[in-house]
Amino acid sequence: MSSKKLALYVCVAWMMAIIGSCFATTCPPDFGGRCICGQASYNGKERYLVNCTNTHFNDAAMLEKLPIQTEVVIFTGNNVTSMPWNVFGKMNDYPYLEVIDMTNNNIQEIKGKTYHHVKNVKTLILNHNQLNITGDKTHPRIFSNFVNLESLHLTNAFSESVDSKEYLVALEQIFVGSNLTKLAKVHLEQNEIWSIKNPNIFCTLPSLMDIQLGDNNMSDISFNVGCIHNLRFIDLRNNKIHSLSNNTLSKFEELPDQGLGVKLDLMGNPFICDCQIADLLNWLRTTKVDVLQKESYICYDGLPASNANEQLYNVHQIQCAFAPKQEYQGTTVLLGILLFLMTSLILIIGYMNFTSVRAGTIALWEKVVHRGQYTHILSKPEEQEVHV
Template sequence: MLMSIGCCAKVDNTGCPESFKGRCKCGNITSIYSSTNKFTVSCTDSGFTNASMLQDIPENTEILIFTGNNVPELPFNIFNNYLKLLDVLETVDMSNNNIRFIQGKSFHKVYNVKTLILNHNALEITDKKERPRIFSNFESLENLHLTNAFTEDTNASDYLLSLDDIFYESELSFLKIIHLEQNEIWSIGENPKIFCQLPHLEQLHLGDNRLLDFDFRIDCLHSLRYIDLERNMISRLSGKAMTELDSFVKNVSSFEIKLEENPFVCDCRSSNFIHWLNSTPVVVRDWKTFVCRDGYPDSNTGQLLSKVHKLSCPSSGKINNKSNNLHTEKAFHDTANYHGGHHIIGYSSATIGALSFFLVFTSSMLLAVAYFHKQKIKAIVAPCGDFLTRNIGYTGISGDETPREVNV
């Protein structure tokens, strides 16, 4: 049985236009995006390899869920908005579609969309062209989800620079929440003002990255109330970061930061950080549950930061006091081994023991091989030794060691 939506579009028994090939569901339902009934077009794991059917999206669509497909590129004017209005469309979820390219003119007349979700794609945004304008028509956007959204073929530092351009061109003046988790970000310091172009930002989610410190500007974000930095690679916050956070909180009514499950190190270099946790006006969520991933003395490892009282360093006096500097931490990050979220710290007794075992084992194997092939090795080395003895003689003796003639 066929029905009609609008002046001419025909729908099938799924409630969707025929062009959706019966793979989607359309109608008034409740969903994770709304606790009340709203007209929703849901195409989840529908096997689409292009988005051409979205040209026929009903004009009364309030929520679009187009996820789990394989659409590498979003076409120009994806909703065919030149011929229709989507005045009530408020949520667009296009997660997990393997999207690599979004043209600058892919989205038109999405003025009232408040939530855009592009999680788990492979976006390539470093090619300038028109892409700095990919969000420019989302004039009412409040929530932008970019969790694990970018291609792994590009360094995070590069696409963050492009994202800076995108924020500038898009003028997302109403954006309140941005999610950037799981994007392999180790530093934002190359463009520390990137978020300053989001003047009404309230929440910044940067969890599950590889950040070594809090290294970006927030003094420009007067509405900011929450930063999520959980599960990064922060061993301790730098003095600069702590000072900036303390300064920021003086001018706002409330402010909270989340730092759980970072690989905190409890040694002499962490004393200022631990003191800061005890005294800062910043609300550091659940900081008394933080655990030392490593430390010195070794007994600190596995202890709660709030319970650690003795903070020492190996080889007292030999530690560079500048080791908290971000560049030093970056160099350490680039060269350190990483296993399951744990740094292998140089002075860890477990690490030293493992390395010692490896060296002894390797040496033993080499000696064993040499023993079983000693006759062959002797046959090769002996002629070389004879040759050197006959032809070189004492010419290897240095001038200071040459025998001198003594007059008697």
């Protein structure tokens, strides 16, 4: 091959690469030139992406025109308060679509028919939105078309105007209505969750393995873990846990093989190292549950006061903070009883002497009245003399 022909082949190949690159980053006209479409690395793997990050869209109409080969949709940093019906259109099935990321779009409502043609999607990300799923705001089957969904991300996803206990009840109804049989991971971090009043919220997810509840306000594990047959990991980092109740500890011991193979993360909680933590300390030293980095947990406070800032795992001396209070309460109760007895005695004596007391009171009153009359007569002014 001559050098001229070789140079020509190289030139043609270079031009084709440039042309291919241009087409690879060009989306359909409906995207208005704001997004990037084409092959790119996503989580360490080459995928066909449609990337609309911080593109300031006020609606999601352009998503109806996704390229058929799309594998990952990144639609973040926009302002779409209500997701429309059939957000990906009515016609295409998108056989390669596996990831939908709709983080930070101020989404408040997802309609019952929003997500169609998503049967192959494995990951749905709705982090940092303002979802209201209570009342008539959301249909319980909003995720029913995600038949292969494995990972659901709802970090900081809900409106703070709604009590977390209420939207967790609604979320359980969505889990039931959507029949998410393959869902393995649920992310619920940063949602101002104080407690969970529906303990069976995760029981209808037969494939669930990982529950992420970090950066909330939970003081204990208030949901049923015994019904999660494939449980692998619970994240409770940076909550408000001072200790764990005996009821909670027994839940883990009742798991198959006493929780062997289950991981629990309690890092960053404000443990109070007084007598109330004795059962947790003993459990940490004996349990088969893999409590991650338990040797690094720190006492936020405690009794004796020297326990503060000590490593929880190394605390050996603990005192009870409530003994003085109990003694004070006992004294208060005793004084109350004595006061009651004295009052009762006075009332009984008064009742028994009621007749004599009444007679004496009447006599005293009559005496006062008569004395007043005499005083009135004696003080009557003299009649003036009339001279004729």
